[in-house]
Amino acid sequence: MAVQIARGILRGNVQLLPEPITTWTDASVDLRLRKDSHIITIASLGKKRMYSESYIKFGFTSINKQGKDLPQCVICQKVLSEGSMKPSLLKRHLSSCHLELSDKDQSYFERKAPVLKSIRFDHTDQLHKQNEASLRASYMVALRVAQNKNPHTIVETFVLPCCKDIIGCFFGENAAQKLNTLPSSNDTVHRRTYDLLEDI
Structure with a gap:
């Protein structure tokens, strides 16, 4: 027309x-x-692809972003474009990014999908940067503590208060309060250290 x-x-x-x-x-x-x-x-109206429940076998569920259903990987949480809503492109993502999982059956990905839905997202549909940064910083501190052979309690009693003082001086008290989200208890540092040991 x-x-x-x-x-x-x-x-x-x-x-x-x-x-x-x-x-x-x-x-x-x-x-x-x-x-x-x-x-x-x-313009001619193009065929709009919709999410199909069968796409879970490729490791994808859908997420609604600005009124559009977009495919989202249940493994890496990556959101693909609307044009990627094709079985061949979803399968290519699985085989290129998660090769070790390409032989998994559909039930494996079905078990992963509810976990993805329970993760909190911010307005940009990315994982909360604050939580991600806190987790990463927690592992980095645990690594330093293990490398220097210090007791696990040093993070909570010495390192964290020092960091708050330094950041408060340079960037203000509001920035220093963000360090309260850093997991720093004795048990947390102990767990992080063992996680790092298993990853070596």
């Missing part, structure tokens, strides 16, 4: 309105025609 209208405009069979018209905004084909200083955008 869009092509027929475009041909009609080029031949002069379709009369232009006094003001520019834009139609079919969410389309796959976008034709811009100029005639007598008027621009008409004509």
